[in-house]
Amino acid sequence: MKSGDHSTIDVPESGAVAKGKAPLIATPREQKSGLKKGMGIFDFLLRLGAIIAALAAAATMGTSDQTLPFFTQFFQFQASYDDLPTFTFFVIAMALTGGYLVLSLPFSIVTIVRPHAVAPRLLLFILDIVALTLTTAAGAAAAAIVYLAHNGNPNTNWLAICQQxxxxxxxxxxxxxxxxxxxxVLMLLILLSGFALKKP
Amino acid sequence: MKSGDHSTIDVPESGAVAKGKAPLIATPREQKSGLKKGMGIFDFLLRLGAIIAALAAAATMGTSDQTLPFFTQFFQFQASYDDLPTFTFFVIAMALTGGYLVLSLPFSIVTIVRPHAVAPRLLLFILDIVALTLTTAAGAAAAAIVYLAHNGNPNTNWLAICQQxxxxxxxxxxxxxxxxxxxxVLMLLILLSGFALKKP
Known part of the structure; x- marks a missing residue:
């Protein structure tokens, strides 16, 4: 692989015309190809991991539901994720992220099959940043509310509900x-995209 | 700055002679250089905007403090950002982001002066992703609490405090x-880094 020494003059390589016809010149390009292909495969695996985590988060929150075993005549004590708008946002955001990640798998495969294609990598890069922001926002907002549910806040008279x-x-x-x-995982994916986009 | 139309055949321009000894080969490279320099300048300006926004957020939250004009013998009604841990986290996170962005300015200048240097761009790219995540987490968590302060939540008996x-x-x-x-702004910065890192 040519470690980019920018002061050298770029001689047009004839090996770039068709891979494999001139092995003597094509070698550095094919090595780069292999590295990019490896990055693509790693990208695919990370995406699978992120899908599992995102859908697990959405499913766990979506099925969180507890009814207390005692009730009065007028009232039954029940807690569910849709009692708190933040948790509803969390479920929607994580489901969106999970759905996006599933839809991004074909593009990830394209980057494995064609390691030098720039367009699908750029698309994934841009959408990954949006997904990262959405996921972080959902996670942080839910964390703030969960903290409140665990500890309450005496200054504002918000009582902890986790005892019940x-x-x-x-x-x-x-x-x-x-x-x-x-x-x-999404941060790693964006980093990987940046390195894959980087010129050699 | 020559706006680089890459599809045209590069006629050696005599204007490029001043910088290089071999104008015939140096020209396309200098066009790319100009584009990268422009990206560097835009990066710098975006960073200035982000610094202002981050420090404004930290300062506004840090000085939020209200004492009600009535009090009882034992108690004075007062609200401050450090009554809520989430808001304290917000102040710290935004101050950190602001500080990081100020420290990143020299690196941004390096990418303007040396448009082909990859190392400072990569460094900024990685740290920008961390800063984006930190800022998003702080903003979203604070937003969740602010929503609660405005609207309260009847299901958990958390009352709105914004009336007072x-x-x-x-x-x-x-x-x-x-x-x-x-x-x-940080999302735009990361996008810009990705495009600047991209191979031509």
Missing amino acids: FGDFCQKVSGAVVASFVTVV | FGDFCQKVSGAVVASFVTVV
């Missing part, structure tokens, strides 16, 4: 952790 | 908006 709704809180906390895993 | 602390809520909401402006 322990199982609910546990599930919700799990969903937040899964969303943070998604955030980390 | 109107000025406090207004300042805090302003800080959240400023943080979202920072998020958008």
Whole structure:
């Protein structure tokens, strides 16, 4: 691989015309190809991991629901994710991220098959940044509310609800952790895209 | 700056002679140089905007403080950002982002002076992603709490506090908006880094 020494004059390589006809000149290009292909495969695997984390977060939050085993005549004590708008946003955002990641898999395969195609990489790069921001926002907002549910806040008279709704809180906390895993994987994906886009 | 139309055949321009000894080969490279330099300048300006937005967010939140004009014998009604841990996190995170952006200015200048240097661009790219995540997390968490302060939540018996602390809520909401402006500018910065890193 040519480690880009920018002061050299770029002689047009005849090997770039068709891969494999002139092995003597094509070699550095094919090495680069192999590296890019490896990056593409790693990208694909990371995407699979992110899909699992995102959908796990959405599913855990979406099924978080607890009814207390006692009730009065007029009222039954129940906690569900749609009691809090932030948690509803969380479910929608994580489902969106999961859906986007599934739809991005074909583009990731294209970057494996054609390691030198720039367009699909750029598309994934831009959309990954949007997905990262959405996921981080959902995870952080839910974390703020979960913290409040666990600890309450004496200054504003918001009482902790986790004493009553322990199982609910546990599930919700799990969903937040899964969303943070998604955030980390998406950061790695964007970094990888940056390195793959980088000129040699 | 010559606006580079890459599809035309590059006639050796005599204007390029001043810089190089071999104008015939240097010309396309200098065109690219101009584009990269322009990207560097835009990067610098975006960074200045992000610094202003981030520090405005931190300062607005940090100075949000309201004491109600009545008090009982034992208690004075006061709201401040450090009553809520999320807002404290917000101030710290936005100050960190602002500080990082100020420290990143010299590196941005390096990319203007030496448009082909890859190392500073990569460094900025990686740290910008971290800054984006931090800023988004702080902004979203604060937004979740601000929403709660404005609307309360009947399901968890968390009452809205903005009826009493109107000025406090207004300042805090302003800080959240400023943080979202920072998020958008940081997204643009990362996109720009990706395009600047991209091979031609």
